[in-house]
Amino acid sequence: MKNKNLFQARTPGVRTLIYKGQLLPPFRLLQFDVYRKGDEAIFHEHQCYQIMLIRSGSFSFGFRDGGRMVLPPGHAGVIPPGVGHSWRLNDRGACSTLLLLFDPLLAEDFGDLALVFGGGSHSPFKAAVGIERTMRLFDLLEKECRFLQPASAAWVQSLLIGFLSWIGRDVLGKNRIHEETREGRIVRLALNFMENHYREPITLPQLARQASLGASRFSEIFRRQVGKSPVQHLNDLRLKRAEMLLRYSPLSVAEIAAYLGYRSETYFYRFFKKHGGRTPSALRKTE
Numbered sequence: 501m502k503n504k505n506l507f508q509a510r511t512p513g514v515r516t517l518i519y520k521g522q523l524l525p526p527f528r529l530l531q532f533d534v535y536r537k538g539d540e541a542i543f544h545e546h547q548c549y550q551i552m553l554i555r556s557g558s559f560s561f562g563f564r565d566g567g568r569m570v571l572p573p574g575h576a577g578v579i580p581p582g583v584g585h586s587w588r589l590n591d592r593g594a595c596s597t598l599l600l601l602f603d604p605l606l607a608e609d610f611g612d613l614a615l616v617f618g619g620g621s622h623s624p625f626k627a628a629v630g631i632e633r634t635m636r637l638f639d640l641l642e643k644e645c646r647f648l649q650p651a652s653a654a655w656v657q658s659l660l661i662g663f664l665s666w667i668g669r670d671v672l673g674k675n676r677i678h679e680e681t682r683e684g685r686i687v688r689l690a691l692n693f694m695e696n697h698y699r700e701p702i703t704l705p706q707l708a709r710q711a712s713l714g715a716s717r718f719s720e721i722f723r724r725q726v727g728k729s730p731v732q733h734l735n736d737l738r739l740k741r742a743e744m745l746l747r748y749s750p751l752s753v754a755e756i757a758a759y760l761g762y763r764s765e766t767y768f769y770r771f772f773k774k775h776g777g778r779t780p781s782a783l784r785k786t787e
Contacts, residue, residue, distance in 0.1 A: 515533065515534040516531055516532070516533050516534075517531060517532040517533075517642065517645050517646070518530070518531040518645065519531065519641070519644065519645045519656065520645070520648070521644070521648045521652045521653055521656065522652075522653040523653070523656070523657075524653050524654070524656075524657045525603065526602045526603040526604070526605060527600065527601070527602045527603075527656075527657065527660055528548055528601040528602055528603065529599070529600070529601040530598075530599070530600055530641065530645075530656065530660070531598075531599050531645075532596070532597065532598055532599070532638070532641075532642055532645065533596075533597050533599060534594050534595070534596050534597075535557070535559070535589050535594065535595045535597065536589070536594055536595075537589060537593070538589070539588070539589050540586065540587060540588035540589070541586055541587050541588075542586055543564065543584050543585065543586045544584065544585070544586070545581075545582055545583060545584045545585065546579070546581060546582075546601060547581050547582065548581055548601050548602060548603050548604075549578065549579070549580060549581060549600075549601065549602050549603070549604065549617055550578075550579045550599070550600070550601055551576050551577065551578050551579075551598075551599070551600045551602075551663075551664075551667070552571065552576065552577045552579075552587075552597055552598070552599055553575075553576040553597065553598040553600075553629060553634060553637070553663075554571045554572065554573050554574065554575055554576075554595065554596070554597055554634070555573060555596040555597065555598070555634055555635065555638050556573055556594070556595065556596045557573070557589065557593060557594055557595025557596060558570065558571065558572055558573075558589070558595065559571045559577070559587065559589060559595050559597060560587065560588055560589075561577055561579065561585045561586070561587050561624065562585065562586045562587065562588070563583070563584065563585050563624065564584045564585075567624075569624055569626055571626060573631060573634065574628065574629055574630050574631040574633075574634045575626050575627065575628055575629065576626060576627050576629050576667055577624065577625075577626045578617075578624060578625055578626065578627065578667065579624045580623070580624065581604065583623075583624055585624070596638075598637070598638060598641070600660065600663075602617075602660075604617060604618050605617045605618050605664075606618070607691055607726050607733060608733065608736045608737050608740055611691055611692070611695055612668075612672065612687075612688045612691050612692060613664060613665060613668045614691075614726065615672070615684055615687060615688055615691070615725060615726075616664075616667065616668045616671045616672065617664060617668070618725075618726065618727065625671070627666075627667040627670040627671060628670060629663075629666055629667065629670075633666060637659065637663060640659060641656065641659060644656055672684075672688065683721045683724070683725060684725065686711045686713070686718070686721055686722075687721060687722055687725040687726060689710065689711070690707050690710070690711065690718075690722060690730065691726075691733075693707070693710065694707075694730075694733065694734050694737060695737070698734065698737050698738055698741065698760075698761075699759070699760055699761040700761055701761070702734060704718070704719065704730055704731060707730055718730070735771075735775050736775075738760060738771075739771075739772065739775050739776055741760060742756060742760060742768075742772060742776075742780070743776065743783065745759070745760075746780050746783050746784055747783070747784075753765060753768070753769075753780045753781065756768070756780070768780070
């Protein structure tokens with residue numbers, strides 16, 4: 501349910517501060533809550549990612565399989581889309597939290613961060629953000645919730661992307677990607693390689709050899725982690741770069757084709773129309 505806080509719906513006495521400015525994609529909801537002893541919620545789920553960051557007190561999630569996640573101050577709990585959960589307070593005192601809801605990240609927009617928040621994992625996890633970072637993030641975002649400033653949407657998005665990156669580094673650095681460490685590492689290296697070499701000829705066998713796998717097995721792993729084939733991801737990456745250059749650069753179509761590594765302008769036209777649904781010239785006419 502978009503932009504609706506299920507926590508607040510089940511505990512109407514909770515003190516809540518909601519960011520009322522524009523939230524840019526992929527974010528849906530940002531709010532701060534102060535819970536009291538006795539607050540709890542029945543099992544429910546979200547169709548997007550949920551992160552709960554704890555500033556003070558202690559918070560715990562419960563899951564349908566009997567599992568439990570306890571969050572002390574400075575820690576964040578991450579619950580993927582569709583995971584049923586309940587929650588309750590552990591302390592007698594108040595618990596101060598930041599709640600963030602957002603859609604799964606796309607690899608072409610967020611690189612290997614999409615391995616952590618791309619929708620491929622179905623297991624909740626917690627990450628250490630640190631007390632100092634937590635306090636600073638609360639201070640900056642709470643001020644923005646109370647007093648919207650110019651360029652607030654971009655400012656808030658930059659802070660939230662940074663927050664996700666802290667968690668992503670904690671996860672990736674500990675090789676805790678999607679329950680299958682080796683597969684996660686294979687895909688992360690492939691994504692990084694494509695990001696750095698998309699202007700060069702890249703083949704599926706080449707990517708598979710780097711992972712010491714056959715092409716079929718590599719494609720299977722990549723699709724399971726990213727949600728699309730390696731070739732589709734590479735085409736999407738090139739298409740996005742081409743669209744950016746066509747919209748914002750003074751380069752001619754021929755120059756853009758050469759810059760992106762296409763062997764001819766004609767081939768670039770065919771590629772762009774096939775994957776983008778229109779010709780490069782048509783895109784420029786609409787801008």
